Amino acid sequence: MALPTFGLAANPFDPPLKVRHVRLKADLHNPQVKRQVSCFYYRSVVVKQVDYGEVGADRLALLPVVSGNATPCRSNTETNEYVIPSDRWSGYFKGVSADYAFFEAPDGTNGGLGFMVLRIYDRKVLFEDIAQHSLQSIALHEGTLSFQYQRVFQANCSVVSAGSACRDQLIHDTGVADASLSACGHGYQAAKQSMAKERCAADVANSATCVSEELTHLDEQKWNDAPTVIVYEVEVSLKGDASAITRRSDALACRPSD
Secondary structure (H helix, E strand, O other): OOOOOOOOOOOOOOOOOEEEEEEOOOEOOEOOOOOEEEEEEOOOOEEEEEEOOOOOOOEEEEEOOOOOOOOOOOOOOOOOOEEOOOOOOOOEEEEEEOOEEEEEEEEEEOOEEEEEEEEOOOOEEEEEEEEEEEEEEEEEEOOEEEEEEEEEEEOOOOHHHHOHHHHHHHHHHHOOOHHHHHHHHHHHHHHHHHHHHHHHHHOOOOOOOHHHHHHHHHHHOOHHHOOEEEEEEEEEEEEOOEEEEEEOOOOOEEEEOO
């Protein structure tokens, strides 16, 4: 039986047949902001992104293909346009693979970026998660879409302050090996060091003891109690309405949540 081959190209998505960018009139109150409509044409769908230069696109939508590339690209909402509800997703379009469209969040969370997978033909959201960096690969094999990435997972407790109870829960939830969580103490300390240095750099009157003083303040603020975030490699399989996550590595990083 042939096995799926995962490509490691920088862009694992299907190349669009055509991309159109239409500049919109400038906002009189913010003339420096770039406003445009972007349309990505594929064989089975046109994805429209209306961007007014704010955080997150103003509108993300799917349009049926009309006579090849004749589907119009404009800010108007077409009668046959499906608009993704803004309370469901308000980020940006990422790419298409087979019959699936991928969208990314407008900003980061815990050092990663959220993404959503939507099945094009019935507009159903099948999967959401947070990835560090971009998806590593995407493959379709016998009706199953599989993709790999570094998952950013937040526990509901702190391994550093709660100890074994939190470690056991995190291992149960993710399947990572206990030994790979030994880096959490160092990860928390490194994060606090970075925070302290940033605060001191922003203070022009900081003293030679600024970093140590800020570290004391962070400990007083109980940063060791912040929920633990780990990064580990996974593979997700989507078939029908079902999704499954398979762990591909132990914890690659451990740090406090934002």
